[in-house]
Amino acid sequence: MRNVTLVLEDGTKFHGKSFGYEAPVAGEVVFNTAMMGYPESLTDPSYAGQLMTLTYPLVGNYGVPPFTTEENGLPTFMESDKIYASAIIVADYSEQYCHWNAVESLAEWLKREHVPGITGIDTRELTKVLREHGVMMGKIIFDDEPENVPTAEYAGVNFVDKVSCKEIIRYNEGAKKKVVLVDCGVKANIIRCLINRGCEVIRVPWNYDYTDMEFDGLFLANGPGDPDMCEAAVKIIQKQMSLSDKPICGICMGNQLLAKAAGAHIYKLKYGHRSHNQPVRMVGTEKCFVTSQNHGYAVDAKTLGADWEELFVNMNDGSNEGIRHKSKPWFSSQFHPEACSGPVDTEFMFDKFVEAMN
Numbered sequence: 627m628r629n630v631t632l633v634l635e636d637g638t639k640f641h642g643k644s645f646g647y648e649a650p651v652a653g654e655v656v657f658n659t660a661m662m663g664y665p666e667s668l669t670d671p672s673y674a675g676q677l678m679t680l681t682y683p684l685v686g687n688y689g690v691p692p693f694t695t696e697e698n699g700l701p702t703f704m705e706s707d708k709i710y711a712s713a714i715i716v717a718d719y720s721e722q723y724c725h726w727n728a729v730e731s732l733a734e735w736l737k738r739e740h741v742p743g744i745t746g747i748d749t750r751e752l753t754k755v756l757r758e759h760g761v762m763m764g765k766i767i768f769d770d771e772p773e774n775v776p777t778a779e780y781a782g783v784n785f786v787d788k789v790s791c792k793e794i795i796r797y798n799e800g801a802k803k804k805v806v807l808v809d810c811g812v813k814a815n816i817i818r819c820l821i822n823r824g825c826e827v828i829r830v831p832w833n834y835d836y837t838d839m840e841f842d843g844l845f846l847a848n849g850p851g852d853p854d855m856c857e858a859a860v861k862i863i864q865k866q867m868s869l870s871d872k873p874i875c876g877i878c879m880g881n882q883l884l885a886k887a888a889g890a891h892i893y894k895l896k897y898g899h900r901s902h903n904q905p906v907r908m909v910g911t912e913k914c915f916v917t918s919q920n921h922g923y924a925v926d927a928k929t930l931g932a933d934w935e936e937l938f939v940n941m942n943d944g945s946n947e948g949i950r951h952k953s954k955p956w957f958s959s960q961f962h963p964e965a966c967s968g969p970v971d972t973e974f975m976f977d978k979f980v981e982a983m984n
């Protein structure tokens with residue numbers, strides 16, 4: 627294994643070994659504290675442009691599932707068609723794996739998909755640095771090729787435009803309820819959750835004007851990067867809200883875009899929420915949920931329009947975790963009710979959306 631150095635924007639260095647694709651890479655360094663779920667996280671398009679650090683030390687020991695697809699075209703075990711994270715950073719990579727569903731090692735998969743992976747990194751120390759300083763850009767450099775220094779930008783890049791579908795894709799055609807799904811970088815399990823509830827899903831590009839289409843409800847998906855890059859999507863949501871009271875539901879980027887359409891501002895969190903155990907409270911109740919999350923930006927709830935209110939708050943830092951309109955069936959969550967991976971306790975969000983369409 628070749629020696630590599632992870633160099634952070636502030637000059638901090640971490641030395642490790644390459645176990646994935648052998649190429650230098652740069653991106654925003656983020657950390658995820660989930661104990662499992664690397665096949666799902668790596669294929670979550672919301673990680674585009676990011677070097678994903680896993681704080682759980684042992685990674686790779688359950689291998690990687692096959693890339694089979696269902697009849698409807700969705701991947702059986704993955705969250706999209708490929709790895710979207712720019713790299714994975716771990717403490718202790720295990721080439722040996724054992725799982726009923728594994729067909730290859732994580733290293734084999736990363737190499738095939740041209741994604742670097744590095745091991746032997748003190749990921750706890752790295753996470754402490756990111757928590758103190760906030761997320762930073764970083765570069766993975768091969769020690770025997772010091773002149774080969776990669777570059778990348780994160781702020782100001784429209785990642786949604788890079789990952790969104792380019793043409794309309796339909797799933798479960800002919801089902802009772804038609805849902806327009808705005809694809810900002812949608813995870814497959816959002817589509818599965820809608821299909822499982824008897825919906826036809828009409829997946830449209832992020833900046834597509836769907837307002838004159840025939841549908842029963844609008845779903846705003848998750849996606850990578852800065853929501854302020856997605857003004858085009860916000861304008862279409864505002865147009866839709868001015869034309870009709872049809873149900874609208876959003877997840878993660880979808881929460882941020884709905885909030886922007888409601889007049890709110892978005893800000894960047896110091897180091898984001900990426901884990902399987904983010905506690906959220908439903909506002910006005912004592913109901914709390916353990917949620918799966920992956921986001922770096924948040925809605926400034928104080929800036930929401932007068933017709934809107936907070937629906938969920940994060941119990942660790944008090945940040946917004948969801949909003950709703952005071953009288954119309956428009957609501958969203960910053961967390962991931964579709965999980966994949968993570969706890970499924972909040973899947974009721976999909977039930978509420980389907981109920982609203984009925």
Ligand SMILES: NC(=O)CC[C@H](N)C(=O)O
Nearest residue numbers: 848849851878879922923
């Ligand atoms: N998973 C998501 O949809 C993330 C939304 C947005 N890119 C953020 O980081 O906050």
